[in-house]
Amino acid sequence: MNSERRPLFEGAFSADGIFIRADLLIPEGTGWHLVEVKSSTKVKPYQQEDAAIQKYVLQNAGVSVVRTSLAVIDTEFIYQGGGDYAGLLRRVDVTDSVSRLAVLVAEWGRNAGVVLSQPEPSVETGKQCTEPHECQFRAYCSAGSNAALFPVSILPNSYHLAEKLRGEGYEDIRDVPESRLTNPIHMRIHRVTCSGQAELDVAAQSILSTLPWPRRYIDFETLGEAVPRWPGTRPFQQIPFQWSCHTEYSDGRLHHEGFLAPYDGGDPRLAFLHTLLKVCGTDGPLLVWNASFERTRIRELAQVFEEYRTPLSALESRMVDLLPIARNHYYHREMRGSWSIKSVLPTIAPELKYDELDIGDGGGAQRAYAQLLDPEMPFDRKSDIAEALKVYCERDTLAMVRVAQYFGEG
Known part of the structure; x- marks a missing residue:
């Protein structure tokens, strides 16, 4: 650092028994500008405490920190393509607040040392176990x-x-x-x-009995990353890449169709849109769980692909949300205060399990599709992941079918 003045990434430092890795150190005058990079969209108090620990260790290791910044995601950034991500991160100067906190770090370290030198403390679980993040030891502390x-x-x-x-x-x-x-x-x-x-109001049956046939149950999966992949997209924008649709007919027949966008690196939205419009047809209700999510994705697609605005708006107008029906008219104590489809389903159709699937939730689906987009991943592994995605998304719409049938039977 003394002989070559250049930006330093993930530099490791230690002082007073505290070890850190500084995200970025930039030469500034005779000292250094410390930049901590965060995936959030705004500065949070605990992030400033993190930066204060970094500054304390650096200065006690002989590094002159003249300025401290937190780099957060700028949600106004729109990727133009070509690998140009200039402007993705917005730097916020926190020099003053971090300097005030840095004088407390020595005491924090001493207190931590005292705790580490003693037997395991006996502390009741509580608010501190989940804020600002869930503690990795929560299950351990709750056991027994x-x-x-x-x-x-x-x-x-x-x-x-x-x-x-x-x-x-x-x-x-x-x-x-x-x-x-x-x-x-x-x-x-x-x-x-x-x-x-369990309680189920007859009102749920009354609501569902008014819906015409055929009834289509649809579910979307999306990818929302901090670093956008496709031109014209923003950080954390939810890009739809998969849908599932179960069509239920008045005679009890059930038909399933699904779509998973190609994972060749191209923008999946247009293929998603074309196939979704085809499977949904032009009549009949579209049943979803938590309609605000699907409706927002439909509106976003209509803004980008204006030539499809009319048919997409028609899709949105046909949506029927099962979530408020469940929330207002059904409860089983094993739902434990949650009306997510994954909480309701086991109380109605326990044979349809999610824990037996390779992908069991929306976060897992996002990570799986991101893996599919990795050009270095072997083809056979991609085939396994793609199949797991199809099974998971199909399970979501089949779950809605079973719940709606249960409600309809009263």
């Missing part, structure tokens, strides 16, 4: 504890209520007096959890 089987925290949108109930000594929903709850959904969760008997 007297944790509530149905904790009050599963009540949806009720952080403050759950805190208050815990403060009053109520850890398990079953112990909470019925009079303490006023929200109808909370009351249903309490009632079903206490009784152990």
Whole structure:
């Protein structure tokens, strides 16, 4: 560093028993500009604490840090192609705030040393286990504890209520007096959890009985990466690459079709759009789970491919969301406060499992498609991944069929 003044990436330093790797050090005057790169779109408090630790170690290792910045993703950046990513990262100067925090690092280090020198501490799990990120040891710390089987925290949108109930000594929903709850959904969760008997309102059957035939159940998979791959796309933009569609007829017949975009590196959106319009036809309801996701993708496609705006808008108008039907009219205590399709399905069709699949959730699907786009991956491995993606997406729409059939039977 003294003999060759050039940018240094992932430089390793140690001081006072603390080891770091600095993302980027840029020569500036007689000192160095420390840049920590983050995948978030704005600066967060814990990131400044991270940078403060970096600065403390660097300076105690003899490196003069004259400026500190956090580089975050600029969501206004639009990739123009050709590998030019200038402007993807936006630097935010945090020199002053990091300097104030850096004087605390020595005490942080001493406290950490004290903890490490002692036997394993006994600390109840709580808010600190999930903020700002979920701790990797959460399952370990919870194992063998007297944790509530149905904790009050599963009540949806009720952080403050759950805190208050815990403060009053109520850890398990079953112990909470019925009079303490006023929200109808909370009351249903309490009632079903206490009784152990699932509830399904006849209103769900009434809603579904009005839907004409054929009924198509559709689901999308998307790829949203920090570094956009295709010209005209932004960081974290959700690019659809796969759909599944089960078509249910009035006589009980069920037909499945699916699409997985080619993984040759090209933009998958136009092929996705063409095949989706073909399979959905021009009439009949399109049943989805959490329609806001699919509707947003449809609108985004219509903005990019304006010549398809009319048929895409027609698709959006035909969508029927199963999620609010489930949320308002069905609950099983094993759903534990969640109405995701993966929480509802096991209570209705336990034979349709996700944990037996090679890909079990949307995040896994994103990672799998990103792997398919890797030109270095062997062809036979790509074939296995592609098949796993098809099986997973098909399971999502089959799950909706089974849930809708259950609701329709009342």
